[in-house]
Amino acid sequence: MSDSSKIAAILNPGRMLADGIPYPDYADAGRRLEAGEDWFEIWMNKSRSYEQLGDAALERGDTVSGGEWLWHASLSAHYAQFMWFHDPGRREAGQRAKSELYLRAAPHLLPAAERADIPFEDTSIPGYLRRPVDADGGEVPCVVLIGGLESTKEESYLFEAMCLRRGLATFAFDGPGQGELFFDRKLQPDFERYVSAVVDHLEAAEGIDAARLGVLGRSLGGYYAVRAAACEPRLRACVAWGACFDMTDFDAMPPHTRDGFAYVTGIQDRDEARAYLHEAIDLADVAGNVRCPTYVLHGRHDVIFSMEQVDKLREHVTSAPLEIVVEADGDHCCHNMGPVVRPRMADWIARAIAEVPAAL
Amino acid sequence: MSDSSKIAAILNPGRMLADGIPYPDYADAGRRLEAGEDWFEIWMNKSRSYEQLGDAALERGDTVSGGEWLWHASLSAHYAQFMWFHDPGRREAGQRAKSELYLRAAPHLLPAAERADIPFEDTSIPGYLRRPVDADGGEVPCVVLIGGLESTKEESYLFEAMCLRRGLATFAFDGPGQGELFFDRKLQPDFERYVSAVVDHLEAAEGIDAARLGVLGRSLGGYYAVRAAACEPRLRACVAWGACFDMTDFDAMPPHTRDGFAYVTGIQDRDEARAYLHEAIDLADVAGNVRCPTYVLHGRHDVIFSMEQVDKLREHVTSAPLEIVVEADGDHCCHNMGPVVRPRMADWIARAIAEVPAAL
Numbered sequence: 001m002s003d004s005s006k007i008a009a010i011l012n013p014g015r016m017l018a019d020g021i022p023y024p025d026y027a028d029a030g031r032r033l034e035a036g037e038d039w040f041e042i043w044m045n046k047s048r049s050y051e052q053l054g055d056a057a058l059e060r061g062d063t064v065s066g067g068e069w070l071w072h073a074s075l076s077a078h079y080a081q082f083m084w085f086h087d088p089g090r091r092e093a094g095q096r097a098k099s100e101l102y103l104r105a106a107p108h109l110l111p112a113a114e115r116a117d118i119p120f121e122d123t124s125i126p127g128y129l130r131r132p133v134d135a136d137g138g139e140v141p142c143v144v145l146i147g148g149l150e151s152t153k154e155e156s157y158l159f160e161a162m163c164l165r166r167g168l169a170t171f172a173f174d175g176p177g178q179g180e181l182f183f184d185r186k187l188q189p190d191f192e193r194y195v196s197a198v199v200d201h202l203e204a205a206e207g208i209d210a211a212r213l214g215v216l217g218r219s220l221g222g223y224y225a226v227r228a229a230a231c232e233p234r235l236r237a238c239v240a241w242g243a244c245f246d247m248t249d250f251d252a253m254p255p256h257t258r259d260g261f262a263y264v265t266g267i268q269d270r271d272e273a274r275a276y277l278h279e280a281i282d283l284a285d286v287a288g289n290v291r292c293p294t295y296v297l298h299g300r301h302d303v304i305f306s307m308e309q310v311d312k313l314r315e316h317v318t319s320a321p322l323e324i325v326v327e328a329d330g331d332h333c334c335h336n337m338g339p340v341v342r343p344r345m346a347d348w349i350a351r352a353i354a355e356v357p358a359a360l
Numbered sequence: 361m362s363d364s365s366k367i368a369a370i371l372n373p374g375r376m377l378a379d380g381i382p383y384p385d386y387a388d389a390g391r392r393l394e395a396g397e398d399w400f401e402i403w404m405n406k407s408r409s410y411e412q413l414g415d416a417a418l419e420r421g422d423t424v425s426g427g428e429w430l431w432h433a434s435l436s437a438h439y440a441q442f443m444w445f446h447d448p449g450r451r452e453a454g455q456r457a458k459s460e461l462y463l464r465a466a467p468h469l470l471p472a473a474e475r476a477d478i479p480f481e482d483t484s485i486p487g488y489l490r491r492p493v494d495a496d497g498g499e500v501p502c503v504v505l506i507g508g509l510e511s512t513k514e515e516s517y518l519f520e521a522m523c524l525r526r527g528l529a530t531f532a533f534d535g536p537g538q539g540e541l542f543f544d545r546k547l548q549p550d551f552e553r554y555v556s557a558v559v560d561h562l563e564a565a566e567g568i569d570a571a572r573l574g575v576l577g578r579s580l581g582g583y584y585a586v587r588a589a590a591c592e593p594r595l596r597a598c599v600a601w602g603a604c605f606d607m608t609d610f611d612a613m614p615p616h617t618r619d620g621f622a623y624v625t626g627i628q629d630r631d632e633a634r635a636y637l638h639e640a641i642d643l644a645d646v647a648g649n650v651r652c653p654t655y656v657l658h659g660r661h662d663v664i665f666s667m668e669q670v671d672k673l674r675e676h677v678t679s680a681p682l683e684i685v686v687e688a689d690g691d692h693c694c695h696n697m698g699p700v701v702r703p704r705m706a707d708w709i710a711r712a713i714a715e716v717p718a719a720l
Binding site: 013014017018022023024025027053057060062064065068069072110133134162165166336337338339340343344346347351 | 373374377378382383384385387413417420422424425428429432470493494522525526696697698699700703704706707711
């Protein structure tokens with residue numbers, strides 16, 4: 001089995017299409033894969049052709065198309081590399097193309113994505129702030145969006161649109177082990193410190209109502225979100241888009257997912273990486289400290305995180321209003337139910353933030 | 361071969377997904393179809409489940425989700441009936457459900473779709489006006505959107521969004537033979553009179569710059585658009601999303617498409633319907649009168665309208681700036697290239713309308 005076929009076997013089209021991959025591209029990639037073409041090249045070629053479209057549009061002054069085609073280029077580069085953990089050179093090339101293309105798309109998106117590089121120790125946290133178009137000068141609440149094992153700040157564009165339509169600003173960023181920051185910081189046990197730096201940044205940002213901040217994390221980001229909510233009282237609502245409490249499921253995960261986890265630790269030895277992950281990813285020490293309303297979405301057919309993760313969250317998150325939704329037909333993050341579960345999460349967090357008492 | 365399998369054989373997933381059918385629904389319908397379920401029921405069930413989600417959301421006050429789920433319900437009902445010409449009872453039930461659901465979605469869409477029923481002889485022309493959100497009080501240009509053989513005003517929601525993002529208002533309506541108006545008016549040779557009534561309506565509408573109106577029609581709507589541009593000088597730009605000049609391709613069309621054409625004439629006898637279509641659909645008498653900039657998009661692999669239609673447009677539309685784009689890999693309306701061709705058409709018409717000289 002080639003690397004490409006291994007990747008094909010674990011693809012989740014529900015995820016890819018809900019995040020913005022156009023169906024014709026998905027279908028074409030499938031045909032090319034069957035014909036023996038290389039997955040990475042298929043998608044990097046698509047990325048390059050969208051990039052050309054985007055650049056030409058910008059030259060003509062067609063900024064809406066320019067921004068969106070560059071975003072398509074970025075998303076194509078994402079899927080070129082997203083599971084390419086066995087080939088760090090290609091993974092880095094794809095990752096850097098993805099970030100660079102989105103950076104160029106950012107000012108042309110509607111609404112624009114405002115780039116931030118938040119100083120943090122000897123590095124900086126890269127992120128994008130987007131504000132609802134109809135904010136007419138007033139302060140708006142904001143939801144902090146966290147990616148997962150290989151999903152990054154560039155991937156939440158369409159989910160951001162859902163939040164923006166509901167009057168929420170969004171701030172998507174890469175934490176340690178993710179996207180751009182991976183090159184400076186591998187996966188770390190203290191992701192919440194990075195979230196707090198983001199909260200500091202949002203407190204200082206003009207037009208953002210810092211008393212109404214929420215956090216939403218996807219897949220492994222669901223773990224980070226709950227951890228941040230436990231440690232950062234300025235977060236007033238939390239969504240775990242997929243339940244993850246600790247790494248007890250690790251040995252049962254699909255091989256590519258295990259490879260990914262090992263990769264983002266930066267530790268070469270597989271046993272060492274495994275031991276580190278067990279230690280670094282565990283909510284037991286903080287889960288009892290979550291105070292804000294928290295929503296957990298989980299799919300019963302998730303092959304990465306088992307129902308045990310849901311049970312542990314229910315057991316440990318005991319000091320917060322906790323709503324757990326388990327979808328009997330849902331896969332990982334319920335990507336196969338995107339049109340139902342995604343708007344519902346956006347509604348939930350918009351409402352939870354709106355209901356924060358006005359004065360403390 | 362069952363009716364359902366015949367429909368499955370001619371499905372165009374590029375179209376369905378680009379117009380808003382979520383991938384999980386498309387994939388699920390495919391599985392059910394293989395298991396022997398009935399196409400109409402599969403989609404009407406989806407429609408009902410989105411309707412329930414939408415109604416519940418509206419009851420909770422979640423108007424964004426409410427509007428979008430009702431739109432999903434409408435679109436699902438559309439695909440239940442779209443090729444069900446052999447069973448007028450079901451077709452009418454699906455069609456009426458589609459219109460009714462969209463009507464309920466309309467006020468909650470962002471931006472809202474404002475319903476209009478434009479008096480016309482002894483009936484009225486149903487349509488929806490949508491205005492760009494950032495219009496800040498000034499007058500905005502508007503593009504009139506025309507559906508095709510079975511596509512209607514409810515189907516252009518995502519394409520409207522493309523126009524709206526580019527600062528254009530949109531007015532989508534059903535003409536004779538289409539959608540809601542079909543029950544009052546079958547296909548007629550004078551579609552342009554209905555477009556002129558729409559233009560009258562837009563001239564009177566507040567906030568619309570009536571000196572900057574364009575028209576864009578899809579599939580058979582491409583024929584109507586060029587016809588309207590030829591006869592209605594207040595239209596200042598025209599897009600034919602698919603070339604159709606006359607019915608010379610009729611006998612070579614897929615059987616379901618021929619059934620559809622016969623159906624919308626309301627004529628039972630197939631030979632009579634065929635003769636009527638040849639007479640009613642022909643641009644030869646007016647094509648030379650088109651004066652406004654006109655853009656034609658066509659796919660070389662279109663199995664409904666052949667390249668001859670493109671050649672005839674080139675031959676006859678000689679008094680207007682004419683841009684013809686033929687995509688070598690494109691299917692009918694280039695639905696298999698949606699993410700490339702759709703933004704390009706929106707850019708083209710936005711620019712053509714913007715370039716209309718300020719004073720005449």
